Amino acid sequence: MNPKIAIIDYGMGNLRSVSKALELCGADVEIITEAKQLENYKAVVLPGVGSFAPAIEILKEKKFDKAIKKHTDAGKMFLGICLGFQLLFTKSYEEGEHKGLDIIKGTVKKFKSSKAKKLIIPHMCWNRVQITKTPYAKDMYGKIKNETYFYFVHSYYCCPDDKKVIATYTDYGLNFCSSVAVKNIWACQFHPEKSSTDGLMLLKNFVKKVKSDVIGN
Amino acid sequence: MSSAIRVIPCLDVNAGRVVKGTNFIDLRDAGDPVEIAKRYNKEGADELVFLDITASSDKRDITFEVVRQTAEQVFIPLTVGGGIRTVDDMRKLLKAGADKISINTSAVENPQLISSGSKKFGSQCIVVAIDAKRDGKSWSVYTHGGRTKKNLDVIEWAKIVVKLGAGEILLTSMDRDGTKDGYDLELMQKVTNAVNVPVIASGGAGKKEHFVDVCNKGASAVLAASLFHFKELSISDLKKYMRKNNIEVR
Numbered sequence: 089m090n091p092k093i094a095i096i097d098y099g100m101g102n103l104r105s106v107s108k109a110l111e112l113c114g115a116d117v118e119i120i121t122e123a124k125q126l127e128n129y130k131a132v133v134l135p136g137v138g139s140f141a142p143a144i145e146i147l148k149e150k151k152f153d154k155a156i157k158k159h160t161d162a163g164k165m166f167l168g169i170c171l172g173f174q175l176l177f178t179k180s181y182e183e184g185e186h187k188g189l190d191i192i193k194g195t196v197k198k199f200k201s202s203k204a205k206k207l208i209i210p211h212m213c214w215n216r217v218q219i220t221k222t223p224y225a226k227d228m229y230g231k232i233k234n235e236t237y238f239y240f241v242h243s244y245y246c247c248p249d250d251k252k253v254i255a256t257y258t259d260y261g262l263n264f265c266s267s268v269a270v271k272n273i274w275a276c277q278f279h280p281e282k283s284s285t286d287g288l289m290l291l292k293n294f295v296k297k298v299k300s301d302v303i304g305n
Numbered sequence: 306m307s308s309a310i311r312v313i314p315c316l317d318v319n320a321g322r323v324v325k326g327t328n329f330i331d332l333r334d335a336g337d338p339v340e341i342a343k344r345y346n347k348e349g350a351d352e353l354v355f356l357d358i359t360a361s362s363d364k365r366d367i368t369f370e371v372v373r374q375t376a377e378q379v380f381i382p383l384t385v386g387g388g389i390r391t392v393d394d395m396r397k398l399l400k401a402g403a404d405k406i407s408i409n410t411s412a413v414e415n416p417q418l419i420s421s422g423s424k425k426f427g428s429q430c431i432v433v434a435i436d437a438k439r440d441g442k443s444w445s446v447y448t449h450g451g452r453t454k455k456n457l458d459v460i461e462w463a464k465i466v467v468k469l470g471a472g473e474i475l476l477t478s479m480d481r482d483g484t485k486d487g488y489d490l491e492l493m494q495k496v497t498n499a500v501n502v503p504v505i506a507s508g509g510a511g512k513k514e515h516f517v518d519v520c521n522k523g524a525s526a527v528l529a530a531s532l533f534h535f536k537e538l539s540i541s542d543l544k545k546y547m548r549k550n551n552i553e554v555r
Contacts, residue, residue: 104402108377138427203501210429210472212503213308213525214351214555237309237555239382241404241429260308282404284346284381 090116091298094129096156097121098146100171101137109281113292114299123155130164131298132156135281136171140182140196140244143171144189153189160191160273165298168275173267174246176275182244192268192275194248199260207261210243215278217256217266224269225255230293236286238278240266246277272301309555310547311351311526312516312540313384313505314533316341319358321367338371342379345533348540350381351555354407354475354528357387358450369401376402384432386475390415395422399430407475409434410448413455413462416469423470432505433466434475435459437492444492451479459492460499467500474500475528478508483531485511488519497523513538513546520552 093115095103107117110133118129126132134156136143147153160166168176177188180196188196201209214237219229245264248254255274258266267276274294280287316323322336342353353375357368365388372385385398386407395406406426412419412433423431436451437444437459444459463474476496478489488509497504503525510516510529519527532538544554 102400102402104373105376105380109380201501208501208503208525210427211308212429212472214311215308281380282382287380 090114091131091295092116092118092129093131093133093295093298094118094120094126095133095135096126096152096172098136098143098150098152100143100146101135103135105279105281106133106135106169109288109291110295113288113295115295121150123151126152126155126159129159130301131166131294132159132164133167133169134172134175135169136175137241138171140171140174140180140188141184141186144175144186147175147189156189157191163272165294165301166273166275167294168273169281170242170277170279173275173277174244176268176273177246177248180244191273192246192248192253192270193250194246196244196246198244202261205261210241211245211260212241214238214283215240215258215260215266217258217278218263219256220254222252222255222269224271224274227297228255228267228269228274228290228293230289230296232286232289232293238266238276238280238283238287240278242277309351309553310520310524311505312349312543312547312554313352313354313526313528314345314350314540315354315356315507315528315530317356317358317530318368318371318387320364321371324358339374339378342375345540346379346381349544349555350540352382352384352526353379354384354386355403356407357385359388369397372398372401372403386432386434390418392418392421392425395426395430399426405430405432405473407432407434409436410450410453412466412471413446413448413457416465419466419469419471423472428470428472428502431471432473432475433471434477435462435466436477436479437489438479439489439492447479460495463496463500467502471502473503473505473525475505475507481509482507484509485532487511487515488522488524488527490518490522493519493522493524513543516543517547517550517552520547 255269384405446457505526506524
């Protein structure tokens, strides 16, 4: 049986690609708009395109902040994508200073552009990931080679306090944390749903993990 | 820095069918944009550009459907251009699954469209396409698919669109388009020097060397249509060649 995965729809960006990609990877996907629906699922995806402040505001208003915390505290699988990755952090410096979900300790900062280094902001391109040696990174990047390209679109990057949560680094003027993996929490700055075969492989790994957890339970 | 140069095939779509240079032999449906998109994805395309050349506005809904179906089956970034006049047009296409919107004539006629689109959806969403034709020592901007000459210098226009919030420029040399003589390198160099957003080179690609030449002039992405459509060059072979010539590709 296909594992059921919820995608949180909080009005930040188009969910179609994420949802179709997960279906292709063998999941039954349901879009949820209310926080109380979340307890019915063993796994959830938080996508998102847009600015940090309005996003966290909507999540709080709809009580998704507490529901997500409860979900991850219970050890259930979580995947954050792009803004859904940044929202996990303690605070962001996007347009001021805003508190995030604080599930991962750390901050979200803006890239510095540099004409000399040809660093254009937003960082919008295919870029490589260096996969770390943590056991969780191994789960997340199973069957994906080191230095694989993924598709990025962002102007801010995440800096976790505890470097051990980092699953990949990516070089863009500086070596930034392009994804984290710690136990049941996976999150990436790039868009797996736009990263062709390798992106789909990451989503497959997620679905596989959800499936094995469900059986384990 | 390690971001890769993008290789982008461009598909002209008319009323839901690919119309230019569809010569795929082993496809069930030669003119089906979704099938062609899938094929290019398999070959290693980094992004796809759909140019909607549907003349009648009542058939535009078909384009939304094409974008929707492609985005559901092909998981790479999708840029859609042609006939987009309002922020609402942009919203509809993004909702259908486009990642970026390319505007040309409407940007010249109404530059505010660039800033309002960029404010609404982010600069990464807004691509301004510039059709350039040499005019003595400089280049002039053309609109309406190259039919109307504007009293506008390409370099100046490029700077303006970036200031207004364009996240990317799709630069086509009309002099070179269809000639296979290579991209207009001088034009490319001038524009990439003038702006700090990615520039997609278009018009004139005829062989592998041309792609390498234009990357060395500062292009962030290379676009071609017939060369890929007629299978004169496969994307995977092109990328192999580029890699051998020290151009970073995925």
